[in-house]
Amino acid sequence: xxxxxxxxxxxxxxxxxxxxxxxxxxxxxxxxxxxxxxxxxxxxxxxxxxxxxxxxxxxxxxxxxxxxxxxxxxxxxxxxxxxxxxxxxxxxxxxxxxxxxxxxxxxxxxxxxxxxxxxxxxxxxxxxxxxxxxxxxxxxxxxxxxxxxxxxxxxxxxxxxxxxxxxxxxxxxxxxxxxxxxxxxxxxxxxxxxxxxxxxxxxxxxxxxxxxxxxxxxxxxxxxxxxxxxxxxxxxxxxxxxxxxxxxxxxxxxxxxxxxxxxxxxxxxxxxxxxxxxxxxxxxxxxxxxxxxxxxxxxxxxxxxxxxxxx
Amino acid sequence: xxxxxxxxxxxxxxxxxxxxxxxxxxxxxxxxxxxxxxxxxxxxxxxxxxxxxxxxxxxxxxxxxxxxxxxxxxxxxxxxxxxxxxxxxxxxxxxxxxxxxxxxxxxxxxxxxxxxxxxxxxxxxxxxxxxxxxxxxxxxxxxxxxxxxxxxxxxxxxxxxxxxxxxxxxxxxxxxxxxxxxxxxxxxxxxxxxxxxxxxxxxxxxxxxxxxxxxxxxxxxxxxxxxxxxxxxxxxxxxxxxxxxxxxxxxxxxxxxxxxxxxxxxxxxxxxxxxxxxxxxxxxxxxxxxxxxxxxxx
Numbered sequence: 001x002x003x004x005x006x007x008x009x010x011x012x013x014x015x016x017x018x019x020x021x022x023x024x025x026x027x028x029x030x031x032x033x034x035x036x037x038x039x040x041x042x043x044x045x046x047x048x049x050x051x052x053x054x055x056x057x058x059x060x061x062x063x064x065x066x067x068x069x070x071x072x073x074x075x076x077x078x079x080x081x082x083x084x085x086x087x088x089x090x091x092x093x094x095x096x097x098x099x100x101x102x103x104x105x106x107x108x109x110x111x112x113x114x115x116x117x118x119x120x121x122x123x124x125x126x127x128x129x130x131x132x133x134x135x136x137x138x139x140x141x142x143x144x145x146x147x148x149x150x151x152x153x154x155x156x157x158x159x160x161x162x163x164x165x166x167x168x169x170x171x172x173x174x175x176x177x178x179x180x181x182x183x184x185x186x187x188x189x190x191x192x193x194x195x196x197x198x199x200x201x202x203x204x205x206x207x208x209x210x211x212x213x214x215x216x217x218x219x220x221x222x223x224x225x226x227x228x229x230x231x232x233x234x235x236x237x238x239x240x241x242x243x244x245x246x247x248x249x250x251x252x253x254x255x256x257x258x259x260x261x262x263x264x265x266x267x268x269x270x271x272x273x274x275x276x277x278x279x280x281x282x283x284x285x286x287x288x289x290x291x292x293x294x295x296x297x298x299x300x301x302x303x304x305x306x307x308x309x310x311x
Numbered sequence: 312x313x314x315x316x317x318x319x320x321x322x323x324x325x326x327x328x329x330x331x332x333x334x335x336x337x338x339x340x341x342x343x344x345x346x347x348x349x350x351x352x353x354x355x356x357x358x359x360x361x362x363x364x365x366x367x368x369x370x371x372x373x374x375x376x377x378x379x380x381x382x383x384x385x386x387x388x389x390x391x392x393x394x395x396x397x398x399x400x401x402x403x404x405x406x407x408x409x410x411x412x413x414x415x416x417x418x419x420x421x422x423x424x425x426x427x428x429x430x431x432x433x434x435x436x437x438x439x440x441x442x443x444x445x446x447x448x449x450x451x452x453x454x455x456x457x458x459x460x461x462x463x464x465x466x467x468x469x470x471x472x473x474x475x476x477x478x479x480x481x482x483x484x485x486x487x488x489x490x491x492x493x494x495x496x497x498x499x500x501x502x503x504x505x506x507x508x509x510x511x512x513x514x515x516x517x518x519x520x521x522x523x524x525x526x527x528x529x530x531x532x533x534x535x536x537x538x539x540x541x542x543x544x545x546x547x548x549x550x551x552x553x554x555x556x557x558x559x560x561x562x563x564x565x566x567x568x569x570x571x572x573x574x575x576x577x578x579x580x581x582x583x584x585x586x587x588x589x590x591x592x593x594x595x596x597x598x599x600x601x602x603x604x605x606x607x608x609x
Contacts (some may be wrong), residue, residue, distance in 0.1 A: 013452050019474020024490040029408035029420060031401045032460035039438070106349040107327055118330050121337050121594065127587045127594065129519035131537040135544045136340045139347060139573055145342060150359050166337045179337070185600050210575045213317050243521055248541055269436040270526060282434030290430060 009096040019163055022285065052117040067280040077281065083257060088238045090174045096234070098178045100227060103189035119190075133180050134248040137172070138163060164253035173249065173258075188230070189223055196222035222259025228303045236293035261285050316324075343601060348577035369570060370578035377557050380579065382532055383539035386451060387583075394517040395454030397512050401460055403502070406468035407494050424462035435526065437499060442527055449530045454523050464509050471505035472498060477583060508597035511590060514543060536583050543576040 050067055052060045054090035071077045102122075109115045119252045123132060140146045162168055209217060241264040250258045259267075261281060269278025270295055342361055348370050358364075391570035409420055433441075438457075447453040479501075481495045488496070499506075521537040528534060535544075558570060561566050 004466070021416060021490055025411055025414055026416075028404040028490070028494070031460075032405040032424060032465065033420070035401070035456070035460040036424055036428065036462075039441070043433030043437035043441045044431055046433040046440060047431075049436065103327055106330065109330065112326075114330070118334055121334050121593070123598070124588070124591060126336070127591070128584055129521060129537045131519075131521055131541045131544070132583055135540060135576055135580050136344050137576065140340050140343055142573070145347070145360060145573065147339070166547070179340075185336075210316065211477045212320065218556060247522075247525070248545070251545070252353050265435060266526075266603075270439060274442070275436050275583070279434055279436045280437065286432060286434065293430070 004016065011266040022269070040086075047279060049276050049281055050283045051278055051280075063276075067276050068284070071277055071280055074261075076264065079171075080259045080261045084239055084260045086116045086170055086257070087173075087242060088266070090170055091177075092231075094174050094233060095177050098233065099185035100189055100223075102182050103186040103193060103223075104219065106186070107190065107193045107219070107225065108211070119186075123187070124183070125180045126184035128180070130180075133176060133246050134245065137176055141172075150167065161253075163249065164251065166257040169249075169254045169257045173245070176249075189226060190199060192223040192226040195220065206213075208291045225303075229300070232296050232299045232303060235296035235299070236289060239289055338439055344577045344580055347573055348581050350574065370574045371582070373557065373561065373570075374400045374578050376561055379531065379557070380539060380575075381541075383534040383536045384582070386533060387520065387536040389451060390520055391514055391517040392450075393457065395514045396511055397452055397455070397515050398405070398459045398461065398464075399506060401465045401498065402509070403468055405474060405489075406465040407498060409465055409469040410472040420430050424465065428462065431550060439526060448527055449533055453527045454520050454535065455517060458525070461513075462497075464513070465589070467509060468502065468505055471502055475557060477598060504597075511594050511597065514602070515587060515594070516567070516584075540583065542577050543572055543579065555602070 002069045009011075026076055034207055049060075051062055051064060053067070055061055106118060108114060109118075141148050141162040143149050143161050148162065148171045149159040152158075162172060197221060200222070201214055204214045204218050239261065244265070246258055246263050248267070250263060262285075265278045265281050268281070326375055346363050347369070349366050351367040352364035374384070378596060405424075409417065428573065442448060442453055442457070449457075475498060479497050483493050483497055490543060505551065519537060520535045521541070523537045524538045526534075531539075531542075558564075563570075
């Protein structure tokens with residue numbers, strides 16, 4: 001075969017979408033596509049359950065918005081809804097700023113091995129499951145053998161059942177979240193801090209700025225973008241991500257402050273089999289999440305330098 | 312040249328002390344659990360000691376010998392090994408397809424794998440009903456098959472493939488190599504850093520499998536380690552009786568040894584942390600390497 005003819009047939013082959021190369025490439029991505037189809041796409045229409053009920057013999061019939069009217073009429077739903085937003089508040093008030101503060105302070109430490117040791121120790125709990133973290137704190141706060149109650153008793157108090165007190169729960173939970181996550185979350189800020197141009201500090205020193213003013217005028221502006229982007233990105237999942245820790249820590253005494261939408265959906269849907277009501281709450285929650293996602297996307301375009309969007 | 316004011320010196324000292332106390336705050340809870348796991352003394356007065364009063368490895372013996380404890384441990388290992396291997400294979404292959412910008416349909420894949428799933432989902436009830444209909448309740452594969460494919464990980468791996476010089480694949484292709492060969496012989500060996508980083512994080516995720524097991528596993532023989540642990544921590548009081556039976560079966564006299572649920576669950580917590588601590592130095596290597604930054608940039 002002469003070479004030009006071979007060339008032509010090669011080109012023709014290139015043009016066809018289903019040439020040998022492309023078919024191979026499609027085969028390579030087939031497993032993820034199939035898995036996504038089965039486990040993400042097939043359940044999607046199941047959201048219709050929110051507008052249905054089961055009849056006596058198991059067939060489904062449409063009830064319109066009746067399920068929503070029902071859940072909006074129950075105090076348990078509103079309790080979970082309110083608690084969810086309380087945790088959102090605690091997230092932004094304490095859990096989000098903690099790693100920023102941690103990184104700023106750690107960045108001031110000039111002793112390298114000290115810095116490294118602190119980081120190594122504080123990052124580890126991030127990889128430990130919430131079940132273990134909860135177990136550690138349940139023991140630590142235990143009235144019969146925990147350290148904390150030893151201190152309480154030492155100062156003349158009676159042992160306290162910390163994890164059975166509704167008013168304390170949001171605070172204790174926030175403490176645990178920071179304890180578990182502060183080291184890991186600070187990594188990205190420390191990386192941003194390392195990227196701040198040292199010349200800026202020198203210039204600030206020449207201008208007579210002390211450490212505090214250097215932090216305010218050089219360090220913080222240097223990591224402002226990272227902070228803003230991370231906060232904006234977090235908007236879309238403020239209502240999720242707490243199922244596991246809450247599920248592990250929740251007990252009958254503290255339900256009034258610990259129950260959130262996700263755990264309520266689980267309780268209603270999986271434990272008690274009220275599929276349609278749980279799905280209605282799920283749809284309500286994901287509608288809010290989706291609105292927050294679009295809001296975050298809109299903000300992200302404005303706050304990032306290159307106008308990058310999330311979607 | 313470095314002139315420091317008094318204020319700065321004071322700050323530095325306080326900062327160093329502050330971080331020392333912070334480190335203690337991180338370590339004490341863990342040492343407390345280690346102590347509890349080694350202590351077989353009766354619960355008496357509250358004490359502050361860091362050392363067990365009656366040291367013993369009995370709780371660890373229970374973890375190894377009692378089937379209701381070691382079986383969940385084995386299940387977690389199976390889920391971790393199989394889940395991580397399959398997941399890496401599938402995502403590394405899929406990412407290769409995603410890395411071909413000119414391939415017809417590449418935009419569709421991004422929508423199908425990332426954007427649409429991010430926007431719409433059935434929620435846990437429809438997923439639960441699907442898993443039940445598929446007959447996957449109370450099987451181990453349900454703990455890793457549904458989340459084996461990960462669009463985000465594929466994007467991360469794809470971004471790394473993009474950094475590999477195109478010419479490497481081209482020259483192999485001219486020599487007549489097919490895409491599979493190019494992938495396995497050239498791309499895969501060059502992608503070790505990103506693949507090992509993602510494998511480690513995926514592995515930790517599977518090791519900590521809890522939610523899926525709570526949703527889909529009823530049979531205690533199929534429990535994962537964290538689920539068994541939760542049962543002991545939360546329902547500790549209720550299973551006190553079983554605990555005595557457990558000891559009898561191992562030939563231990565409950566009256567002779569003072570064993571507590573706390574001790575056993577502490578030993579389990581330590582055991583479940585051991586693999587994490589072992590791979591931790593490797594995990595740490597990848598923190599800084601932009602894996603996180605990459606995941607945020609998507």
